[in-house]
Amino acid sequence: MKTIGPTATVFNHSYAPDASKRPAKIPPTFRKIVIVGGGTAGWMTAMIFADAFLRKGIEIFVLESPAVGIIGVGEGSTPWLRGFFDKLGIEESEWMPECNATYKCGITFDGWSTRPGYTSYFHPFASMLDNLTMTQFVHNAQARLNGADVCALPNRFFIAARLAEKHMAPRPERTFPFDVWYGYHFDAVLLGQYLHKKAVERGVVYKPCHVEHVQLDGNGDIASIRTKEGETIAADFFVDCTGFAGLLLQKALGTPFVSFSENLFNDSAVAMPTPIGDDIPSQTISVAMKHGWKWIIPLTSRYGNGYVYSSAFCSPDEAEKELRASLGMLDDPAPARHLKMRVGRVTKHWNRNCLAVGLAQGFIEPLEATALLFIQRTAQAFVDFVEAGDVGEAAKERYNARINEHFEGTRDYIVTHYKTNSRTDTDYWRACSANGNLSDSLKELYSIWLSGHSIAQPVAEQRIGKGYPVASWYSIMAGMGCFPPRLRKPTAAEAHYDVDEIDNLLERSSMNFRPQKDVVKRIPPKAKEKSLQIYFW
Ligand SMILES: Cc1cc2nc3c(=O)[nH]c(=O)nc-3n(C[C@H](O)[C@H](O)[C@H](O)COP(=O)(O)OP(=O)(O)OC[C@H]3O[C@@H](n4cnc5c(N)ncnc54)[C@H](O)[C@@H]3O)c2cc1C
Numbered sequence: 001m002k003t004i005g006p007t008a009t010v011f012n013h014s015y016a017p018d019a020s021k022r023p024a025k026i027p028p029t030f031r032k033i034v035i036v037g038g039g040t041a042g043w044m045t046a047m048i049f050a051d052a053f054l055r056k057g058i059e060i061f062v063l064e065s066p067a068v069g070i071i072g073v074g075e076g077s078t079p080w081l082r083g084f085f086d087k088l089g090i091e092e093s094e095w096m097p098e099c100n101a102t103y104k105c106g107i108t109f110d111g112w113s114t115r116p117g118y119t120s121y122f123h124p125f126a127s128m129l130d131n132l133t134m135t136q137f138v139h140n141a142q143a144r145l146n147g148a149d150v151c152a153l154p155n156r157f158f159i160a161a162r163l164a165e166k167h168m169a170p171r172p173e174r175t176f177p178f179d180v181w182y183g184y185h186f187d188a189v190l191l192g193q194y195l196h197k198k199a200v201e202r203g204v205v206y207k208p209c210h211v212e213h214v215q216l217d218g219n220g221d222i223a224s225i226r227t228k229e230g231e232t233i234a235a236d237f238f239v240d241c242t243g244f245a246g247l248l249l250q251k252a253l254g255t256p257f258v259s260f261s262e263n264l265f266n267d268s269a270v271a272m273p274t275p276i277g278d279d280i281p282s283q284t285i286s287v288a289m290k291h292g293w294k295w296i297i298p299l300t301s302r303y304g305n306g307y308v309y310s311s312a313f314c315s316p317d318e319a320e321k322e323l324r325a326s327l328g329m330l331d332d333p334a335p336a337r338h339l340k341m342r343v344g345r346v347t348k349h350w351n352r353n354c355l356a357v358g359l360a361q362g363f364i365e366p367l368e369a370t371a372l373l374f375i376q377r378t379a380q381a382f383v384d385f386v387e388a389g390d391v392g393e394a395a396k397e398r399y400n401a402r403i404n405e406h407f408e409g410t411r412d413y414i415v416t417h418y419k420t421n422s423r424t425d426t427d428y429w430r431a432c433s434a435n436g437n438l439s440d441s442l443k444e445l446y447s448i449w450l451s452g453h454s455i456a457q458p459v460a461e462q463r464i465g466k467g468y469p470v471a472s473w474y475s476i477m478a479g480m481g482c483f484p485p486r487l488r489k490p491t492a493a494e495a496h497y498d499v500d501e502i503d504n505l506l507e508r509s510s511m512n513f514r515p516q517k518d519v520v521k522r523i524p525p526k527a528k529e530k531s532l533q534i535y536f537w
Helices: 040-056 080-087 092-098 128-132 134-145 159-165 188-201 247-252 316-327 371-387 393-419 427-434 440-450 456-460 470-479 499-510
Strands: 032-036 059-064 102-104 106-110 120-124 183-185 205-208 211-216 222-227 232-234 237-240 257-259 268-274 284-288 292-298 303-309 337-340 344-346 354-356
Touching: 032 040, 040 059, 040 080, 040 188, 040 237, 040 371, 080 183, 080 371, 092 188, 106 159, 120 159, 120 470, 128 134, 128 159, 134 470, 159 499, 188 205, 211 247, 222 247, 237 247, 247 354, 268 316, 292 316, 303 316, 354 371, 371 393, 393 427, 393 440, 393 470, 440 456, 456 470
Parallel strands: 032 059, 032 237, 059 205, 106 284, 237 354
Antiparallel strands: 102 183, 106 120, 211 222, 222 232, 257 344, 268 303, 268 337, 284 292, 292 303
16 A cells, blocks of 8 residues: 555445444334425435344334425435445436436536636545645645645545546446546436335334424423424424424424524525536536536436525526526527525434434525435434433534535535635626635634645644545645646746656556446446555545
8 A cells, every 4th residue: 555644544435334322222212213205305214224223123204295305316326325325225227217326527617717738627536546646736835835836636546536528427437446436417206206116115104194283391302392293293203304394393392503604695496407418527516607606417317507696786586597598598488497595504403302304404505415325324323322321411512513514514615616716707706706604624724724834734633624635625625726826937846746657657547447428327236355445635
């Protein structure tokens, strides 16, 4: 294994179920669990709970209102979704075709920065292969930060960027010894239907009914819920997956909500699909618009497109017109969907005998497609606590602190996209760069960067920039071109790495991959026993 210096920490990820975590003395207060809500959050939670709890005799119900639809957006993921399916023993060749899913190498950010040479950059999912080029990337970014004219665009250093550029799926040939890190794009409605089917097959009980009232017992816990259909349903534990409505945790238990609107201005979105041809890209593209940004997500069946914007700067009509114009659909009669977003989080995700998962617990705008990861982590961490028999008040505090930290870390990374923008064309972009509502952690990270010092060590140790690895922090700061405007000739040490050589290496590696359009037609079986070890720094 190649070593890359004292700041490196190794991130070993295993997809295999962790047998050591199965002692499980389930507390007697968890015999019947009712999940309210049948969106992605409800069904992902049901699957994670089914895997952990059904065999221990715990009953799991999912209730869904026939009158209230699911949000029906949310088409991109992080690589962690792969762990979700692997842990449940579900093959890509089964779920991906049913959800019109494609592979995702990362995200290109177009037009967020106006700095020459940095008007478009790629945020990769870093892989083991990148161990060969990460040192060079960080070295060059650091040299440029200190004024040397060397290349520091992340696109030039990561295999994921090369694959995305060539519309390749990040699934290497069987003979290639390394696995790579990738996420997915999928149809959110089809994914919900697929998970529903699987959860019911595995023993979860589905009940279509509209919850009208939540009854509390004398201690203030949830005793039961009453439905419009006239039934009263009692349980030991309730999971609130009712989306932005937050019926159980927020409305019935009065759990406070902390808004992130001071840091993140976007509160609305408008979405519309467009046709996709034969060629299928393998990345999400995020294009800066006048008052926000547009996502372009390739599925096997269509493109999903949407404009996320701030209603303080732009009306829904203006946003729809701008989106349509950008898609060449100004006169097209196809309808667009308008959505409101409530950005922030609850103070306690687990409060009394209720857990909130998904939009009911909070939401950070979809710029890095992190919402499904929140769902997965919230549900899995809850299982871990219960299996450890750790369900008292102190445990809840630790649990809530952990989930809150995840929200704050993700928020800081998203805020950085806006804070570092250099556009001056609208009040929106000027307000984003002028925004001074930054966490202490973010202020420290920016101050280290601006002083020309390395952020690698404090990020690797997760003292600042929590939740994102060094590769991501360098990608965003370098990708946005946050460097001195005047550059000088590099010293021999600064110019040590030859970017053309790295280009050749990436090109040779990319020969082991095939076009996305071919791979998604016939998804290969899971890669077994390839090394996934990557540096997290
Ligand atoms: C514009 C936008 C883009 C997004 N993009 C991404 C992305 O790229 N990647 C990503 O990971 N996430 C994304 N998300 C987030 C993602 O869509 C959600 O996190 C995910 O779909 C989970 O939603 P949910 O299940 O919490 O809520 P919902 O889908 O809203 O489901 C709520 C459920 O509650 C039920 N319900 C409501 N009231 C009652 C009642 N009274 N009785 C019974 N049942 C009730 C409804 O019937 C429904 O089944 C995006 C979100 C938005 C707004």
